[in-house]
Amino acid sequence: MTDHDGTRNPDRYPDYDVMSKQFSPSWNEVTRKVVHARLAVPREPRFFNQGEWDTLQAVCARIMPQPATGAIIPLPAYVDAKITEKHEDGYRYASLPHQGEAWQRGLAALDQEAADSHGARYHLLTPEQQDALLQRMQDGKLDCSAWQGMPCKLFFEHRVIADITHAYYAHPIAWNEIGFGGPASPRGYVRMGLNRRDPWEAAEAHPGKEAHARRENKRVG
Amino acid sequence: MPMRQYSEDEAVDFLVIGTGAGGAPLIAGLAEGGFSVVGFDAGPWFRPLEEFASDEQEQNKLYWTDTRVVDGANPMVMGGKNSGKAVGGSTVHFAMVSLRFRPDWFKSRTTLGYGADWPLDWREMWDYYTKAEQALKISGPVVYPWGPKRPRYPYRAHELNSAAELLGRGAEAMGIRWTPTPLATVSAPRGDSPPCVYRGYCRFGCSTNAKQSALVAFVPRAVKAGAEIRDLAMVGRIEVDSSGRATGVHYIREGKWRFQRAHNVIVAGYAVETPRLLLASATDRYRDGLANSSGLVGKNLMTQSNQAVFGTMQQEVRWNKGPPSLSLTEHWNYDDRKDFSGGYCWMAQGPLPVEWVTVQTGSRGLWGQKLIDEMEKYNHQVGLKMVGEMLPDERNTVTLDDEVDQYGLRVARVTYSWGDNDKALIQHALSQMQTSLEAVSATDIFRQENDTNHLGGTARMGNDRRNSVVNADCRSWDIPNLWVCDGSVFPTVGGVNPSLTITAIAMRTVDRIKQMAKRGEL
Ligand SMILES: Cc1cc2nc3c(=O)[nH]c(=O)nc-3n(C[C@H](O)[C@H](O)[C@H](O)COP(=O)(O)OP(=O)(O)OC[C@H]3O[C@@H](n4cnc5c(N)ncnc54)[C@H](O)[C@@H]3O)c2cc1C
Ligand code: SF4
DSSP: OOOOOOOOOOSSSTTOOGGGGTTSTTOOHHHHHHHHHHHTOOSSOSSSOHHHHHHHHHHHHHHSOOOSSSOOOOHHHHHHHHHHTTOOOSOEETTSOOHHHHHHHHHHHHHHHHHHHHSSOGGGSOHHHHHHHHHHHHTTOOOOGGGTTOOHHHHIIIIIIHHHHHHHHTSHHHHHHHTOOOOOTTTOOSOOSTTOOOTTSOOOOOTTOHHHHHHHHHHOO | OOOOOOOSSSOEEEEEEOOSTTHHHHHHHHHHTTOOEEEEOSSOOOOHHHHOOSOTTGGGGGBOOSOOEEESSSOOOOSTTTOBOSTTGGGGTSOOBOOOOOGGGGBIIIIISSSOBOSSOHHHHHHHHHHHHHHTTOEEOSSOSSSSOOOOOSEEOOOOOHHHHHHHHHHHHHTOOOEEOOBSBOSSOBTTBOOOOOOOOGGGOOTTSOBOOHHHHTHHHHHHTTOEEEOSOEEEEEEEOTTSOEEEEEEEETTEEEEEEEEEEEEOSHHHHHHHHHHHTOOSSSTTOTTOTTSOTTOSOEEEEOOEEEEEOSSOOOTTSSOSOOEEEOHHHHOOOSSSSOOEEEEEOOOOHHHHHHHHHHHHOOOTHHHHHHHTTGGGEEEEEEEEEOOOOTTSEEEEEEEEOTTSOEEEEEEOOOOHHHHHHHHHHHHHHHHHHHHTTOEEEEEEOOOEEEEEOTTOBOSOTTSOSBOTTSBBSSSTTEEEOSGGGOSSOTTSOSHHHHHHHHHHHHHHHHHHHHTTOO
């Protein structure tokens, strides 16, 4: 198993938590419902089998590395949920199969590629080996028989990258990380100009002023 | 509000398929003109105040996400952020930018030497633009810097956000004009609409009803005037009888196929679904689809180039506040000193996080820690995005694929390749936008080379039945009681966002239909 070895940067917006606004005028009822449902996504696979799940977990951990401790965005669960709940993209490249089938084929192919080059399944490789395979996928250089003609580059761009990164940035933990104000209805915003911030937005820690930002962020609500 | 309902056996005067930028003004205008009208939409009838979340993913429910197959040298990204499936159509999620065409574009073949002429006169259109701007209570600047004189916008312009201000500073440094954008969201109360609160989720539905979408501005008018809006009703086929007249439509609602009779059928389903439906309604007599004796149904598909340039500012920009495009410059729509045909404008940007990560991954190929580090600069990003004119080309098409959708209907295949002129225009725009960002000291500048939006052209209007599908009144040449009135009728797309033009044409069509009815010409 690979470790999650990402560093979540808590320093830019220290102690900012977009969820502290959930009962403020920035969140309407339907937004609360939607975000709560997202946080409660089932953590066990409903579409993928155990073998595919191992590989998917390893891929997610490389595409969006997360810290080993603390709250984590359950990315494989969102990939599974998108397929299980039939959230379609609305278009499909003529050479890519539908999302579920594309993922199954792609994950199997990744395991096959790992076995061919390192003699082990993908999730058992080192992070460097895993990244190298993903890089070759992005460059369109993987073509073992398990791909069955599916272009690995398109799979990388439109399934791996899209499904994993979209799930990441739809999550409140990611909003905290980038200082995004998050839901904003009905309150919206008032201060629109450069370097202006409404009291219900994340405060950025400028060098030497970290304590100030921390204090401001505790008041966001 | 109580709504009138029509029985299926009773032929209504007008049956309109699609309730978006083209459909809704027709439904409202024809009902107000005394006709019996039913408007069909495949999508749901949302109540924004109760049903719109401030959430990018949830609001994907506004979009047409049934499968479309894409191919060609530059396959188009469809689905989310392309077109809508809801009462109100794509205007429910559109960015509200409401611009007039440059007058010469209505005769671009004759006056500018490219594309195709429209059968419409710009002076007449100028009046309909004014009517459309009034109907939508556009908030805009006191003086608009380009084109012939126009009346003042009904509502004052919105306050600029910092992204819009940076566009202005960049333009001034380059010596070109810019303006606050005329927008279809109110800057002061109007009826049930409160003023815009600058929440910035416009492309995911406006949860306050400040946005003057077709859903807010036209649908209530339509219902009040006695029209019926039939939601969640997907039309699969237009029926034509042996005398060559449309008799009604087959549609599926609550899992059951039904038939609604009508004296006239107007298709306003968007530039993809409109040709799809005309092609799917082929009969023994019309083997290539309805209204297709010219062979042009589904051909000359055009999109607008939507490339962008992004950079990082030292200051906090927080570009997600307010409507995304609060300022713009149309300089290159009116300056012809360039070595390609067509024009473009560019406008300020404010993508939300999921949209933004799509740009970062799509344009720079980032993933892993590098991506996370870049995304952290979110509140310091700035960007400019073009809306550019792509030229008509018969090889760009909407055809029927063999795959079927959840209703058992063949899905659309969308084939697209850029031409040399399109590429030259895009490169010109990218370098201009880059210069503008450099002028405001943005750093880490990069380009988004691949984005397109705003489709049109697949049932073009014209003066000659041999090279167009409908005439200036949006009436099909082949079947006198079959009409097409949406973005599909555009012979060229111009270098500004299309909706105001679609709405103006629909309002003109209402007037023309009323006149024809009076003369017994329907
Ligand atoms: C993210 C985004 C931002 C945009 N921003 C702007 C902007 O700022 N300014 C601008 O001018 N334009 C903008 N546009 C483009 C604009 O919204 C569209 O060009 C315009 O709405 C198209 O109008 P239409 O009448 O052709 O189709 P639509 O408004 O899409 O309406 C078509 C309707 O028909 C229904 N329909 C289709 N087929 C069937 C069928 N068979 N049976 C029943 N119903 C059917 C659909 O469900 C849909 O509701 C934007 C588009 C997007 C995606
Ligand atoms: S910024 Fe204005 S128009 Fe956009 S969603 Fe908010 S209130 Fe509606």
